Amino acid sequence: MKSLSDLVVQNGNGVHVRCRDDGLKDTKAGIEIKIMSDLGTESNGVAAHTNTNDIRCEGYVPYAVKLVEQRPPGILGMGTANPPHTYKMDEFAKILAKPEFNGPPGAEVFVDRICKASGIKKKHTAVTADEVYAGYPNIYNFGEPSLDDRFKLFEKQGMNISIECSERALKDWGGDRSAITHLIVFSSTGMLTPAIDYRLLEALNLSPNVKHYFVSFLGCHGGVIGLRTACEIAEADPKHRVLIVCTELSSVQAQNIDPAFTRLNNIVTLTIFGDGAGAVVVGQPSKTEVPFFEMIRCKSTIIPNTSKSISVMITQHGLDANLEKDVPKNVSSSTGVFMKSLLDEFGLDFASVGWAAHPGGKPILDAIEKVCGLLPDQLENSRSVLENKGNMSSASVFFVLDEFRKKGRVAGRDWTVALGFGPGISIEGVLLRNIYH
Numbered sequence: 144m145k146s147l148s149d150l151v152v153q154n155g156n157g158v159h160v161r162c163r164d165d166g167l168k169d170t171k172a173g174i175e176i177k178i179m180s181d182l183g184t185e186s187n188g189v190a191a192h193t194n195t196n197d198i199r200c201e202g203y204v205p206y207a208v209k210l211v212e213q214r215p216p217g218i219l220g221m222g223t224a225n226p227p228h229t230y231k232m233d234e235f236a237k238i239l240a241k242p243e244f245n246g247p248p249g250a251e252v253f254v255d256r257i258c259k260a261s262g263i264k265k266k267h268t269a270v271t272a273d274e275v276y277a278g279y280p281n282i283y284n285f286g287e288p289s290l291d292d293r294f295k296l297f298e299k300q301g302m303n304i305s306i307e308c309s310e311r312a313l314k315d316w317g318g319d320r321s322a323i324t325h326l327i328v329f330s331s332t333g334m335l336t337p338a339i340d341y342r343l344l345e346a347l348n349l350s351p352n353v354k355h356y357f358v359s360f361l362g363c364h365g366g367v368i369g370l371r372t373a374c375e376i377a378e379a380d381p382k383h384r385v386l387i388v389c390t391e392l393s394s395v396q397a398q399n400i401d402p403a404f405t406r407l408n409n410i411v412t413l414t415i416f417g418d419g420a421g422a423v424v425v426g427q428p429s430k431t432e433v434p435f436f437e438m439i440r441c442k443s444t445i446i447p448n449t450s451k452s453i454s455v456m457i458t459q460h461g462l463d464a465n466l467e468k469d470v471p472k473n474v475s476s477s478t479g480v481f482m483k484s485l486l487d488e489f490g491l492d493f494a495s496v497g498w499a500a501h502p503g504g505k506p507i508l509d510a511i512e513k514v515c516g517l518l519p520d521q522l523e524n525s526r527s528v529l530e531n532k533g534n535m536s537s538a539s540v541f542f543v544l545d546e547f548r549k550k551g552r553v554a555g556r557d558w559t560v561a562l563g564f565g566p567g568i569s570i571e572g573v574l575l576r577n578i579y580h
C-alpha cells in the first residue's frame with residue numbers, strides 16, 4: 144500500500160482526486176473519490192482507508208497525483224418566468240373555433256375533448272391568438288408560409304422572459320454577477336442570431352468575456368441537458384459559475400388545425416404546450432454559497448427504434464411537430480430501467496427519490512407512475528406544473544424543481560431526480576441531493 148498522506152486533504156462530503164492517470168481503481172470500503180486525468184477523463188474510486196487527514200489507496204498509485212478538495216457542483220440559484228397572457232383551458236376550444244382562425248367544423252368539440260383530457264387547467268402565452276391574427280394572419284392560415292413571422296415574434300417576445308428568469312436566478316444566487324463565467328441558452332421554439340445568449344450578456348450586465356452559446360432545437364429534455372452541461376463545466380474548475388437559461392415560446396409555433404381535419408397532432412401540440420422560461424446558476428459552492436441541490440450524477444440514454452416517436456421539422460409554415468400515440472408507452476417502459484441504473488450505485492430505489500419528471504403530458508406521467516409503482520406524491524410537482532402551466536418544453540424542469548424547493552422535504556426524501564424526455568425518444572437524468580436550509 145502506498146500512502147498519499149503527503150497530499151492530505153480534509154474529507155467532508157467526499158474528496159475528488161485529480162491526477163495524471165486513471166489508475167486508482169480500488170473499490171474497497173471508504174470514501175468515494177473521483178479521479179480525473181489531465182485529459183479530462185474521469186473515473187470513480189473508493190479510498191481503502193481514510194480518516195479526516197489521511198487517504199490511503201491500494202493498488203496502482205499514479206505519478207504526480209494532485210488532490211483537490213471539491214464539493215459537488217450545486218444549483219446555487221434558480222428563477223422562472225411566464226409571459227403575461229393566461230388561457231384557461233376550458234375556454235381554449237372556443238377561442239380557437241373563432242371563424243377567423245379557419246378551424247374546420249367540429250374542431251371546437253374535438254379541441255375541447257383534448258383540453259379536458261390534457262390535465263392542464265391553464266397556461267401562459269406571450270401573445271394572444273387575436274394579437275397574432277391581427278399582426279401575422281398567415282400563422283393561423285394552415286400551411287401558409289409563416290416561419291419568418293414566427294421567428295420575428297420569438298425575437299420580440301423571447302427576451303423579456305429570458306431576462307426576467309435570469310434576473311431572478313442571479314438574485315436567488317446572491318453572488319456577484321461579474322463572477323459568471325459561462326452562459327448557455329436553450330430554445331426549441333425560436334432561432335435568431337445574434338441569439339439570446341449574446342443579448343443577455345448586455346441585458347444582464349454580464350462580463351463581455353463570458354463564454355456563451357445558444358443551443359436550438361434540442362427538444363424538451365434541453366433543460367436537463369443544460370443541468371448536465373453546467374455540472375460538467377462546474378466540475379472542471381471551482382471558479383466556474385454557469386448560467387443556464389431555457390426559453391420556450393411554443394405559442395409562436397402553434398400550427399392551426401387543417402381543414403381536412405387530418406392533422407390531429409396539430410391539435411395535441413396546440414393544446415399541451417405553454418410558454419415559459421427558467422434559469423439556474425450552477426457552480427461548486429464556495430464557503431459563502433449555499434446550494435439547494437447538489438448534482439451527484441448525470442446520465443443520458445436513447446430508447447432504441449423510436450426515432451419517429453417525437454420529431455420536429457422546420458418547414459416554411461413553422462415548426463411541425465409529430466408526436467406518435469405510443470410516446471407514453473415508450474417513455475414509461477424505458478424509464479424504470481434508466482432510473483434503476485442511475486439510482487442503484489447509491490443504494491437508492493424508486494421510493495427514496497422525488498421525481499422531477501418533465502411534464503410532457505398527462506398520459507406520460509400516469510404511465511410512469513403505474514409502470515414504476517410510484518406513490519402519488521412522487522410526481523405531484525410535475526402534475527401541478529402541467530396543470531397550471533402546460534408543457535413548457537425545456538423550461539419545464541426548472542418549474543418542477545422550484546416546486547420541490549418551495550415545498551421542502553417531501554416524505555423525508557433526501558434525493559430528487561431531474562428527468563427529461565426529448566426527441567427520438569431521448570432520456571436525460573440528473574441525480575440531485577436535496578440540501579434544506
Ligand SMILES: CC(C)(COP(=O)(O)OP(=O)(O)OC[C@H]1O[C@@H](n2cnc3c(N)ncnc32)[C@H](O)[C@@H]1OP(=O)(O)O)[C@@H](O)C(=O)NCCC(=O)NCCSC(=O)CC(=O)O
Nearest residue numbers: 260261362363407408466467468470503504505564565566
Ligand atoms: C392528447 C391527449 C391530451 C389526449 O388524452 P387521452 O389520451 O387521455 O384522451 P383520448 O385517449 O380520449 O384521446 C383523445 C383523442 O386524441 C387522439 N390522440 C391522442 N394522442 C394523439 C397524438 N399524439 N396524435 C394525434 N392524436 C392523438 C386520440 O386518438 C383520440 O382521438 P380519437 O378518439 O379520435 O382516436 C393526451 O394523449 C396527451 O397529452 N398526449 C400527448 C402526450 C405526449 O406525447 N407528450 C410529449 C410531448 S413532446 C415532449 O414533451 C418532448 C419534446 O417535445 O421534446
